Amino acid sequence: MLLHLPDILKPAEIQQAREILARAPWGSGRITAGEQSAQAKHNEQLPETSPETRELQTLVLAGLERHAVFFSATLPKQISPPLFNRYGGTTNHFGNHVDSAVRYLRNGAGRVRTDISCTLFLSALEDYDGGELVIENTGGQQQRVKLPAGHMVIYPGTSVHRVDPVTRGHRLASFFWIQSMVRSSEHRQLLFDMDAHLIRLRSTIGETDASVIGLTGTYHNLLRTWLDV
Template structure:
């Protein structure tokens, strides 16, 4: 399931994050690439242990915490610390690849299965040309994504995807991975659809309606059956 989430960060938060990120320090983005991805990756990345990265990580995580649609869609068990990349000049593209299945976090204290990939855009679309995230979905469908600063896209970590060459300006973004409590993409989609419909019914019928109570119980019983916590 590919899903676009609007306004994960407010404009003032984007501006604050960009002030920190634009000052760097930026380095070769291949440091986090797997063996296959390294062959096609040409971008810059902020070292994940630097003060700038840690500062903006907290900004991103606070945005995620208050976004109900994000939690409904991803049902996160673990969120890998957000990373930051920049595409511009000669380091301007990332060819077709699939993200590594397991992300080893700094220090070796934890591993995250990359069920879901996330890109949070931190540049406005008119700041750069090119730079679309292209995701291959099932049945040969291809989605091209270029969102406003503060918007985010989530998509299956199993997807072949790429970033088109940036031919003008700079594309700055945060990227990270999620290990979901519900491993199956199909089950996550069913739960997300059910939760959306429940929220719509609550807005019209109220929380106390017997049908709402029963359906909410069914949702949580399914989540209890499928979730790994």
Template sequence: MMLKFAQVLDAQGLARARELLAAGPWQDGRATAGRQAAAVKNNEQLQAGSEAAQQLQALVLQALERQPLFFSAALPKRVLPPLFNRYGGQSNAYGSHVDQAIRYLPGGVQRLRSDISCTLFLSEPEDYDGGELVIEDSFGEQRVKLAAGDLVLYPGSSVHRVEPVTRGTRLASFFWIESMVRSAEQRRLLYDMDQSLMALRAAHGESADTVRLTGCYHNLLRLWAES
């Protein structure tokens, strides 16, 4: 399931993010890539653990908490603190790869299964040429280049790449989620049911049928979730 969410970061949040990103420090993006990904990764990454990175992580995570549809789609159990990358100049692309299945949370003790990958765009699309996130799925390639502040969520198992940036600079945040519901098919069913329930409540209020369907949703979540 690939979903897009508009204006996760508002204008004020974007301005603050760009101010922090300008401060750096930046490093070679291959420092955090696995063996296969490192062979095709050519970008820069904000140094993890830096003051700027910590403030940006808090900014993004707080913005996600204000997105109920994001929670409905991802059903997050753990979220890897967001990372930040930059494409431009000689460090301008990321070839086809699959994200590592297991990531370590800061501290290197707890592990996270990367069920869902997320990219939050921080540059306006007209500020750079190229730089599309290309996601391969059963329906073919999906090319994603969103407005600054918008986010795309897609399966962590997808083969994907970032096309070369030929003009300007592409800034983005990226992170992974371990969902309470491991199965992508089950997450999709729950998300569709939740969206239908919200529409029914808006049209008919808390009717007896809506209450029963809500019970079905939560009983399925109870059956499938790992809390």
């Protein structure tokens, strides 16, 4: 499932994030890439241990926490700590690659199975040219994604994807991975669709209607069947 999630960050939070990024100590993005990805990766990244990274992680995680659609779509079991990158100048692209299946956290803090990849855009659209996230589906078709600041896209961690060259300005973003409580992408899609329909039903016929109660029970019973907690 590829899904656009608007307004993860509020305008004041986007401004705060940009102020932090403006003073941040950028380094090579290859430090967190696997052997294959490192050959294709040409960008900059904030060190995972910098104070700026920790400030930004707090902002992003708070935005995710209050976003109901994010939870419904991903059913997160674990979220890897958000990272932050910059594309522009001579470090302006990331060629075709597939994310590693497992993200190992720093200092032996555990590992995250990368079921879902996430990119949260932090630059205004008018601040840069190029820099589209290009995601290939199983049929070889491509979807090109370039979103306003504060908006996020989630897509399968199994996808071949790239970031096209930034030809003007800089593209700032956060990226991270989610291990879902429901491993199957097909099951997550069914649950997400069912939850969306239930929300619409509740808004029209109310919470106490027998059909709403019954369908809510079916949703949770399916979730129980597929859940890994």
